[in-house]
Amino acid sequence: MFTPDPVRRPREQVEKQLRDAIVTGVFKRGDRLPSEATLAQEFQVARSTVREALQSLAADGLVTKTPGVGGGSFVQNIDHESLRNVITGSLETILKIGALTIDEVTAVRRTLEIPAARLAAENRTDEQAAEMRALITRQNELVDDPERGDGDPELFDIGPSIYNLIGEATGNRLLGSFVSAVSRVAIGVYLQELRAGEAEKARALTSVLVEAIAAGDADAAEATMTSLLTIDETTSAPTS
Structure with missing residues (x-):
């Protein structure tokens, strides 16, 4: 052979x-x-x-x-999901050894996720919209539960799950793989650095983003994603 x-x-x-x-x-x-x-x-x-x-x-x-x-x-299975897994693993390793900075990752997120939010609003299915809304509902339940808290592992998983759905909703599997992989790695870093007020604002904006996508409002989805990334940029910026 x-x-x-x-x-x-x-x-x-x-x-x-x-x-x-x-x-x-x-x-x-x-x-x-x-x-x-x-x-x-x-x-x-x-x-x-x-x-x-x-x-x-x-x-x-x-x-x-x-x-x-x-x-x-x-x-192994060779498709967009395997691509996402490879990107996620490689990016996590590169960040850990310091070969890339979180600022560089954030710049790439702006390039990917702002147009992705618009595409998701234009192309999302009813099932995807329902899944996103269900995740927001669960997020609110966890935040309101006095026995849970901001450090709850399930709460940490909701953000990446929403971005995974946004990537899928774009209708472009390659873009979706990159959005899902990059956001999964970056969000984990940002969540560890967000102060209480910033975390609350980020969750509120994520809810607005999901509603804009579910409503098919591409302009609102794009603007809200831009605002979310601005919070992340502020969080990752070095303090004097």
């Missing part, structure tokens, strides 16, 4: 041919790839070279490695 390619470096030829086989459907979701030993023999390379290629494919979300008896490298 696979043949050596003398033009490429060993790891590159293994990775490229495996990637092509996955993308073109030679290997489908859930399929187990040949063993490292088999691939090494077919490509005429060392097993360590095959292992490096498989690690690269795993980092890109194309395969997952399962240890133990019956384990191996299995093809």
Whole structure:
């Protein structure tokens, strides 16, 4: 099935041919790839070279490695959701090691999320609008519950869930993947820094945003998203 390619470096030829086989459907979701030993023999390379290629494919979300008896490298689902997961994981890592600043992420959010809010208002389905409103209702219940509080884990998950729906509602799966991934990482950072008054204002604006999208009011959705991002920018700005 696979043949050596003398033009490429060993790891590159293994990775490229495996990637092509996955993308073109030679290997489908859930399929187990040949063993490292088999691939090494077919490509005429060392097993360590095959292992490096498989690690690269795993980092890109194309395969997952399962240890133990019956384990191996299995093809992952390849769609916009897997893209979102890869972006989320990579962005979290890059922020943690300081290779990007939160200000840079916020600038990208403005580029993505303001037009996304408009598109969501124009293209959202009734089901998506209902889901967003249900999340706002649950958010209000948690805030009003004296036994919960701003640090409640469920409350932290609501914001990213709303942005995930906004991304889906745009009707553009690629844009939706980026909006969902970037906002999921960034919102977690902002929520840790927001003061009580800012958190309350952000929640109120999120409710207004959802209602604008549900009502199909693109102008209001765009303006409200801009206001929300302004709060985030203020929160992430360094203090003197």
